[in-house]
Amino acid sequence: MASSMQSTQQTTVTGDSGSYRFALVSLTSLFFMWGFITCLNDILIPHLKAVFSLNYTEAMLIQFCFFGAYFLVSLPAGKLVKKLGYQKGIVTGLVIACIGCLLFYPAAAFATYGLFLGALFVLASGITILQVAANPYVNALGSVETASSRLNLTQAFNALGTTVAPFFGAVLILSVASGAVEGLSQAQSEAEVVKLPYLILAAMLGLLALIFSKLNLPTIAEHSDDSATGVITHNGKTSALQSMHLVLGAVGIFVYVGAEVSIGSFLVNFLGEEQVAGLQEAEAAKYITYYWGGAMIGRFVGSVIMQKIPAGTMLAFNAFVAAALVLVAMNSTGAVAMWSILAVGLFNSIMFPTIFSLALRDLGPHTSQGSGILCLAIVGGAIVPLLQGVMADNMGLQVAFILPVVCYAFILFYGAKGSRM
Template sequence: MSQATTATLDARPSAAASARLLPLILVVSLFFLWGVANNLNDVLIAQFKKAFTLSDLQAGLVQSAFYLGYFLVAIPAGIFMRRFGYKGAIVFGLTLYGIGALLFWPAAASATYGIFLFALFVIASGLAFLETSANPLVTLLGPAETAAARLNLAQAFNPLGSISGVLIGQLFIFSGIEHTPEQQAAMSLAQRHAYLLQEAAAVQWPYLVIGLVVIGWAVIILLTRFPDTSVAPQEHAAARHGTLGRLLRSGRFMAAVAAQFFYVGAQVGVWSYLIRYVQATVPGTPARSAANFLTASLVCFMVGRFAGAALMKYLQPARLLATFATINIVLALAAVFVPGQVGIYALVACSFFMSVMYPTIFALGVEGRDDAERKFGSAVLVMAIIGGAVLTAAMGATSDVAGIAHAMLVPAGCFVMVLLFASRHWAGARPMEH
């Protein structure tokens, strides 16, 4: 073989790696973008409660509309992805995300809460497309032996986006103007109407910028050449062999689905009502100051993700999950029975121990499954995030009846369910059932 031929062959891996680098960077950025959207909701709950004078249950509909979008669109997103590929699903998802963000402008102009909820549903529908396509695509944009490392790197950008979302809300949405119910009652009708319109309009410019950035990102991805990541189709072989039926009859798998439902409900609920909890248990705390505790929670979550990954070198994942769930039960109960500073710091600390729960439950749920079962199982586990809609609303209803501190009994119960799931896996290293 000539030297020129050898040089050409040696250059091929490097050229292939270069061709994958820009698409990989663009796809990894998506984890940041949906982190921004997810945690801006925590700010919106506090803002809309003020702007529309909502009950805690009504304010919790922000998360209900959001996670309902995920639940309803997850399967259509998968079908779309199989038809138009990863890149097509990403572009379509970003377009929906951008349109939903732009809808905040007319929603604020009309001061209509229902339009805001519809806009959030559209955003969540776009994010369902992004999450369905981005996770597997990251594993394909490079060598198979480093797929896990690439996906972990991508996931690290998600809490960074979450922190950015809270900061955007804290700096550009919260006005710092806090009127008590008594002060509002003392206003004239015109003054009160102007105040509420001003608070509703505070979301317009931040979401306009987000919408334009997201749509611009969709154009960049559309114009970028992506490497061929297609794999041989299986032509529904899984369905023909009753894979989904086997999964649904598996007690261990369905326990994972239940644990994921309760975990997501706990995470979304704690973060959604943290600002409200701070303001209710330490009266007089402005929303901007209360949001600092949410930012701290997200930092703890990010640190916990790396710490948990390191601890799994020494502890079985199920054992670590059980330990963290036990700690979070204690912390959530502290928020119930010791409201105020102790309860606030307990809820912030919860985020550190929540950090490993979603990926660990996910991994244990599909552990030992064949490829077809993993694909079906992954889709069902993603749909379990509907817990974020159901249990956040349950927290709002509890808060309206018994107070925000007692609403933390809901996540405490959720962590009990996670503990039961983890204990079952930890105690039983028995063969997977089929």
């Protein structure tokens, strides 16, 4: 993966500060869209679980297929972005994501769970290309010292997308699903309701692809060693994998994405538990907004605070509080359990961009390789929710939340010590 993406610390960006700002503003739309689409899975899971009478493990295949794409597609995506450049890579990702949304139409028409999973994989493949291109691009559009703050700011718009998505899904999917369509089986009738939302998303993605194909964005020129051997040494290291803070950062990304996705995926069902809130699916879906809304607020605030407080210290503190809140939700009932689990979103806020920036620090010409490794680690969103689904089926939903607690414990260690190794 060493040549898959341009280095974010050994690069120069062609353009003035005004073009940097324009590029960052443009990129926020991408962060918004993939946040919106990713969070919509939290609505899709309880809907398809009911439509196809799935258990928790089977329902979590939605996240397994979606985030599994990060693991399978990151390497070829990196090569694609390296060949085409960031801007054309972004356009390609948008087009593929648009095709994935369009595939929901035949999946709904045939009411086949396997087709839904296939459509999700194609959609996620496009999102993966966007992630591979956009995150290091944002890192490069400014100084290394403010990279964490800059990524937190753009990720705040990602959280804005996740905040809006539950209302969109609740209104256009879960609320509509309660009404059967004449002449169709119940499964086919309820599957049909996803057509309109994903056709709307396809149109939006197609429009963004057209816009980004026309924009004049800054280009990044790589400052790398072009020696005949092709071996680049930085601080005595020939590979990003020789940097412990990068390796531990990849584990941090794995467990963070896994924990965040697991909690979001089970929220509707958790709030539907009689001992918690006993909410109907459509009503429970609206409360997911508080979870993702907290992440949005935290990232805006975090982008300011982290200019004063060390990123590792902030990360360790947030991980500690997040773990404590999940433990409270596991061991309580009613409003305490409900609001404790929803409040986790606020402390999730700065974790992904902070881990990402800390892991890439001081990698020099190996930053591109490190970026690819971190994108591969997003596969945690496929593995951890599936494991929690197995635990929920065998131990009960509330007890299964111990898995995110373990994830946050590792993040606490990374913020306090691992990122400095």
